Every structure is written in structure tokens, then in C-alpha cells.
Amino acid sequence: MSSKVASMRDAVADLVRDGDTVAIEGFTHLISFAAGHEIIRQRKRDLTLARMTPDLIYDQMVAGGVARKLVFSWLGNPGVGGLNAIRRVTEGPDASLEMEEYSHFGMVARYTAGAMNLPFFPLRSYFETDLPKANPLIRPIESPYGDGTVYAVPPLRPDVTVIHAQRADARGNTQVWGLLGCQKEAAFAADRVIVVVEELVDEEVIRADPNRTIVPGIVVDAVVVEPFGAHPSYVQGHYDRDNRFYRDWDPISRDPALTQAWLDEWVHGVASRAEYAAKLGEERVTSLRPSAPAPSGVVDYGTYR
Amino acid sequence: MSSKVASMRDAVADLVRDGDTVAIEGFTHLISFAAGHEIIRQRKRDLTLARMTPDLIYDQMVAGGVARKLVFSWLGNPGVGGLNAIRRVTEGPDASLEMEEYSHFGMVARYTAGAMNLPFFPLRSYFETDLPKANPLIRPIESPYGDGTVYAVPPLRPDVTVIHAQRADARGNTQVWGLLGCQKEAAFAADRVIVVVEELVDEEVIRADPNRTIVPGIVVDAVVVEPFGAHPSYVQGHYDRDNRFYRDWDPISRDPALTQAWLDEWVHGVASRAEYAAKLGEERVTSLRPSAPAPSGVVDYGTYR
């Protein structure tokens, strides 16, 4: 029952090891850029980075030199363009980054198979596409009920999964609202789990609304309290997606020198997320706050003695 | 966008047909006895009744003569004993009720395969048990990754699924808190869905907390407003499980004459759930209310313009 609260530095130092498969999940929402930056700062090496949408965070991590391989389903800067640091090491004859590619449902199904300890997960995707040729781990499987063949994907069991959430208690019981992505599945599938939160709350807050819990403390190894840790991604009810940053990254990432300068300044040049937020400035941070609250309302669980 | 609100009589008359596979789901929580009683009252015939735990509701429906077959995973009156009306037609040489039997996870997996339009769902149960011999629909399937064999169950696609919930709007967007059982999966798996609620709410109540929605109106055909419709089962925050009723049913159900007298009085003898509740009496109903509220607290989704 002891507290799992740790600093990001300690959590990453203790739980992320060179050569690990790391999944920092969160579908547009709740992406732990703070954890990604700490992994770059600690110069981890040879990581296999799994994520449905590598997004800017893996573009930065690839540029930061931590990655050996990508496992993914959609590679882009949504609404803006490509991921330029990743393109530099995946296009042309000198492509050096290993790639393992699925569709969105395939990635979700892989995490689900991992979370359920299943040897495979079946889905109706892939038939008559070139994806099984590109990735021989996508394999056909015949229904035992005589109604044809579907494809299967293998379980994905990250060594470490990192998720960002609105709140957790000190034991790691974690609650999220808004987009849920595949964080629950990625956390249950993993060997080790780091939860990064906007707010550390008393156990009573969690227990008042148990249906809101997406990950129980029993699968969590460290709880890191880092408000604003998802920027430039967003946290429902806390801050908005910083679309300006997503657009600004495009020209930066097109130029290797600019990219390294950015990493030097914003990742290696700051010691923590608090420093990063301070450097970003109060005005920028404030501009991302929701314009008004939108309360959920209260439901009654009732007391039964 | 038109309202789907209907009386229980009309909903059952329109949507439940002789010979249908009907799933009234809810694991101890939110069992729609009101729908079960209306099906008995309308003397539907030859139904295949699917439910993880047939419970008193299917004992009554079997006694009421509506069933041809049971599909289930646990057959009992929890904490009390057996289901006596069902035992009378399943034991000994004259057993007349057809049975198709799984484990709990097997039933959940069947609904999930139905909800996902999958031809089968794999699970690690059943190996080295007699269940696949008893039910040839439980079939082995080899992992395409060379790591052995697991069992599969086929999809369950009820013609009609009935669920009870705390609240829905007129379009059928349904919210539940407390035990969720397999209602979501059973609803998505079905061809037609009846939702019975304690309370009809404005769409704005639903939209204020979209993470609480378990079934969207798009899969719902009728919304029936019947407070106390789950008694003697319970509704989190509204009323308690009536354990006295579960105990009282044991001696009643042991005697075929008493059972029929009970059905005559409490099912055929009342026209609606409101009459049933009135007959049960204000004192009994009041005694089942929670002793105090237990509010969930509020979360903030934020307004983003």
C-alpha cells in the first residue's frame, strides 16, 4: 500500500532500459511528451517505440537517437503533414530505422491480445491488401466454424507503457475522461507501467466514482505528477491541443540542424517539465486553458450497509 | 431523431417474436424482470433464452412456458440454491429443455464476438475439461504463431437483447454506473435492443458526461421507462437487491403449483410494472432504498471553441 509517487527522472531511470519496447500511448489526447523528453535526456538507446500514431513525440525521440525500431499504424503530423525526422531515416536506400506496420485496429488488437494474455487476436482487416506481405506477422487464421478465414495479429507486450491521465491516487489507481484511445489495453499488456498525471488525488476521490477508473494501481509501477506533461498534446478539461506547436514543428523538423537545436534547447536544456512550462511562458500556457468549464454532473452510487 | 420511447407492452409485442433468441442481460445488477414478466404475459413461445446467469428471471420464464432452450454459464439462485423450475425440466430421463453451456468468460466472449462481427473469439479456458465434450461448439484453434492451441467460442447474436439502465434519453443513448456485466456487448451483438430505464433524461444530461454512455441510441429500438423494473434485482443508487425475494422464491419454485400460482398473481395478475410495484407495497419498496447517497463527484470536460 506504499506510495508509488516518483519523479520523472527516477521513474524513467528505474523502469526504462536500453533495448526495451516502450509504448507511450494516447490517441491525440494525453500523450506524455514529458516522459518522451526524459527518455531523450537520459539518452536511452535501441528502444523499440510502439505507438498507433508516432506523432511529434516519436519524431522527436527518433531525432534524439533513442530508437532502433518503430511499431505503428499511422505515421504523420495530423492535419499538417509528415514526420520529417522519421522520414529521413525511413526513405530511400539508406533507411536505417526498422519498421513494423499495422492498421489502427490491428494495433489496438495487438495491445488487447497482450492485455488478455491471448496468443493472437482475430480481425476482419487486411484481406486483399498488401499489408500482410509488408508485415509477415499479420497471418491468416481459419474460423473453426467453417465460415472462412480472417487475419490475426500477435500480442504486443511492451516492456514499459507510459500513459498520461487527469488524475491518480498514490497507489496508481488512474482515472481518465475524454478520449480513452488504447491506454487501458497498452497498460494491462505491459510488464511495467508509468502513469503521469495532472493531479494527484486522495484515494477517496477515486473510490467515489469507481466506473471512471481505467487502470488499477496493481498494474502501475510509478506515479509521476507533472502538470502540463502532455503539451503540445492536450488534457480534456485542463488544456487544449497546442496546434500552433504542431504547425511550428514542421519547418523545424525538416532541417536536421534546427531539429537538434530544438532538442538542445527544449529537452536537454531543461531539467524538468516544470522548467519546460516556465520556458514556454505563462501567456502561452494560459491561452490553452478551456474557455469555460463543462461539468459532467453527479451520479449517485448509494450507500448500502 | 424521433423518440423511441414505448410502453413495455408495445416494445415486447413489436420486437420479441416466437422462436427468437432473447438475451435479458445484467450480472446480478439491472436485470429486467419487468421485460421477462411482459414476455410471459404475452405468452411468447419457443424462445432460446441466453444469459450468463439464468437467475430467477429465467426460472420464472421457463415456468411460464416461453422457453425452448437455455444458453448460459451459471445456473443458480446465488447464495440460496438451485433454480427449481429449470431443474424440473433439465434433470432425469424426461429432461425437455435444451441446454447449451459455457463458462462465464465463454459467454462474455460469445457476446463480444457478436458485437465485433467476428467469426469466433479465442480464450484460454476449457483445456483439459469436459466442457468441449458437453458442448461441441467449443472448438480448438491453433495459434498462427506456433505457440499452441487455445479454444474458441462462436459469436452469439441475439435477435433481441434487453437491458435495464439507470437512465437514457429518448433516442436511446444509455448510461449505467455500477456493475456493467456484459450488457454493452450483448446490446451491440443483437439485431434488436430494448432499453428499460429508471429515468428518462434530456439529451443534455447524456452529453454532459459522454464517457458514461454504454450503449448509443443507434443500436436501440425501444426505450421503456419503468422505474423499479429490475426488482428483485437492483439498480445502483436507486434500490437494493431484494434478498428476501431471492430466498422466498426457493420454496415457491420447488412446488409447481405454488410456482404457477405465483405467476398468476404477480405476472398475469398485474398489467404493468407500476401495478406490480403498487402490489408489492410502499413499505417494501422504501425499505430497499439506499441508506444515504454516495455521490460520484464532478469532472470537467472543458469548453473548447
Place this chain on the structure above:
Amino acid sequence: MSEQKPVAAAEVGTGAPAAPAFSRNEMMIVAAARELAGQRVCFVGVGLPNIAVNLAKRTVSPDLELVYEAGVFGAEPARLPLSIGDPTIVTGATAVTSMLELFGYYLQRGLIDVGFLGAAQIDRFGNINTTVIGDYAHPKTRLPGSGGACEIAINARQVFVIMRQSARSFVERIDFRTSPGNLGGAENAARIRREQGWLGSGPSVVVTDLGIYHFDETGEMRLDSLHPGATLDEVRATMGWEPRVASDLATTPEPTAEELRLIREELDPEGMYTK
């Protein structure tokens, strides 16, 4: 419903057109939005589909249920999001679910009437490539990949495609088949859909900056409507095969004032999609 009064007539097919009162991208978005009239549940993709669907909800199809692959059903976005995962699609939505449920219980279950896709390459049968240009292992251009496109193509009841037309994108042979369309033709595709238990019936419309295509009984794209200002020569110059053209080829009605106002003032004031 919006008024159907055009703001300005662009000259059609006769020498140099006058400066049109709307851009080709605007025409494409408007034409795509109008195709959604009468549809009930639409899966919204990133980019052009995003603005087209949001325009449809404000014009021809106010009851349209917007589904976002990020896990949202019944969204009522107060602004046009840059990304398809944005806090504005969550606040006030009908339901928010995990992506396992969104892809499994909604899409693969067959609850989506229209899936909207973009494409880097498309062939005459509506097969789509969004993965690579060139060889897979050493591509000339690495594209985003499937995302949800492969499963949308297979499981949505109908597929709408929206994309700009060019000789590089409308090709005889796509470099990689990310999302199946009518495969090698309608007969073959129908058999495979039946045998595989697919719930989708494949591509039904392609809207480009030049015109609107539907699929004929052989499963091949057919030009049914040419946008104002576009010519058949332009169409031919931007396709890798000789296009089938409807005998009663129509001209797409121009954007209305209200449609243009919605795009320019509400949906895309910065002109990200329309410039």
C-alpha cells in the same frame, strides 16, 4: 437547410475562365458534403473528409451522427479541429469509448453508413494506397500508412473518397494496396465480400477538385458530374487511364453563398483546407 442560390457563375469550358468566386478546393468540399444528404452515421477522417463532413452537418444533413475513430460517437464539434482527436469533439458528444470498442463494436459491427477516405493513389476500381510511393522496403516517399483506412474500406457500408486529382494520384496501378476497393472488378469484389462476411459494399463515390465519380456495374469509376470550370481534357490529363464518362454528364451546381460562408467564416477561417 441552406439556400441553393449560387453566388457567381464561373464560366465553363470556354477559353480562359473569369476569376471564379470560389476555389476548386471549396467546390470539392461542397460537392463531397452534398453527397452525404440522407446518410445517418459517418466516420470522419483527418483532413478534407473532416471539413466536408462538418459542412454536411451544417447544411444537407443536420442529423448526421459524426463518428471519430479516436472513440467519439455523436460529436457536436464547436470548431473544426485540426486533428481528428481534439477536445472539441468530446465535450457534448453522445458517447466516448475506447478505440477497441470504436473499431470493434461500431465499425467492424457494421454500424457506420459512410466511411470517408483520402488517398495518395487510387486506381479505376477504387483501390487505395496511403502507404508508400515506390518499393515498400526502400520507398521513394513514405506515406502515413493505413491508420483506420484499411478497416474503414472493409467495414463501412459505403466508402466515399475525397482527393485532388493528378496524374500521380489517379494511376493505372497503385504501388501498394492499403485499402481494398472493388479489387479487380465488381464481380470479384462482390464474391469476396460475400465469402469473407464483409459488411461493407465498397467505394461508392469519389469527389475530386474536377468532378464527381460513382462506380458502375463493373465496379469501375465513372465521371458523373464535372465541376464548373473543369474540362474533360483536364480530367483526362490527370488520370492514368481513359475515364468512363456518363452519357448524361452533369455540371456540379456551384457552391451556395451559405456553403461558402460556412467554410470561410466558421469551418476554415485560416484557409488551411481551401487554399
Place this chain on the structure above:
Amino acid sequence: MSEQKPVAAAEVGTGAPAAPAFSRNEMMIVAAARELAGQRVCFVGVGLPNIAVNLAKRTVSPDLELVYEAGVFGAEPARLPLSIGDPTIVTGATAVTSMLELFGYYLQRGLIDVGFLGAAQIDRFGNINTTVIGDYAHPKTRLPGSGGACEIAINARQVFVIMRQSARSFVERIDFRTSPGNLGGAENAARIRREQGWLGSGPSVVVTDLGIYHFDETGEMRLDSLHPGATLDEVRATMGWEPRVASDLATTPEPTAEELRLIREELDPEGMYTK
């Protein structure tokens, strides 16, 4: 922690015992609860496991996380529920999930340390029948069936069994194998668990109204402790095989005053489980 002071000594094995200060059912529940000392996450079944686990949480294992198959993790029930699905296990719990997730992400994933099972029949290797007595198609007695028992037996890290002992229940050959124990013996069982990727290691303890059994290196039940008042003759008379008995057979310490108070006043004031 509770005091370990016994309230009364029941005479052991010498002629007619004096009226004991506790019932055999109470001793069974107390013995089962004590076996949970040091365990972390326990899956709570309906009936006797329910009261034993709730007693353990109030005595030897206050940090025990109670998991209910109905979908509850970290329950803090304010009363002993009759059914395992009861509103009191929800209010104040840590997490409430769908049963798909409970069985998939918690149980099959290997997060449950102890699964507690009851049984109608058990054999020497801990294989369990809760389905039928007699022939499956035309049973003499139709029992509840598996419920979650089959998957608990396979996936929980350890399995605890609690049941009253009788010649009809402790049998040489069970009529139906609902839940696998050590199959035909430890070697075979270990091989199958390894080959199948099972995370569970099978049955580890059986607590009856007469004594406590663990499983020896051959995978067979061995009587390690005899409850006060029970005799080896009684044990032999209520088993369908010749039981193995530990060379250092112990006597189970009697229930403490606090254990009895908790059972009688808090957990089962109506004596449903203990009479």
C-alpha cells in the same frame, strides 16, 4: 491484527466431545481465511469463499484486494453480500469494469494471486466438478456449471478450495471435469501448463470442515492439519480414496474470540453460512 486467544477448547478425538464453542463450518471459514495471510489479490466466489475472504480482510490480510467476477476490483464491502454481485461491493471500490475486462485483463492476464473455488465433487488431484452428478445429458443432479470456475482454475496464480467433506464429494472419479486441477498428477499438469502458456499453477490448498490439505510433489492432496474435534477416521470415512497424511500432522488452532465475533456479529448474523 486480531488477537490469537482461543475462547474454548473443544476436546479432540477422545470419545464424545463437549459442545464446542464454535461450529465446524466456523472452523472451516476461519481456517480458509488464515490461509490468505500474505496474499495480495484474491478473486472472491459466491458462498463460502465470500465469507472466508471477507473475514481474512478483517483479520490476517487487511490489505487484500478483493476482486469480484462481476467486475469489481478493490472492493470494500460494508456488509457481507448474499450474492457476489451486490451494490455494497461497488460503492467505494477502486475500479468497476466490464466482465470482458475483468475476465480478460485481470484474470486471464494473470493478475489474480488466489482464486477461491467451491466444488460439488473433487478428486485427489484437485480436479473439480460443479456441472452435473451423473450423466451429462440426463443428469441425476444438475449443478450450477462453471460460472467463472473453469477460467479461475486455469488463470489464477493459485487456487484455494473450500468445501465440506463427504463420501459423495471427495471421490475417486469426478462425474464431470469442470475445472482442471493437477489433472492426472503434478508432472503432467506442469507440462500442460507450460505448453499451454497457463499462468496459474493450479490448486494449492483445500480447506474442509475436517482439516486443511495442501498438494504434495506428486500433485496429490495431503492432509496437513486436522481441525479440533475431527478425527482421521472421520476423514477416511468421508473420502473416496486413502488420504495421504503429513508425517507431522498438525491440529488447526481454534477460532479466536475476534474471528468468531466477526463471523457472528458482522459477517453472518443470520448464520446463513455457519449453521
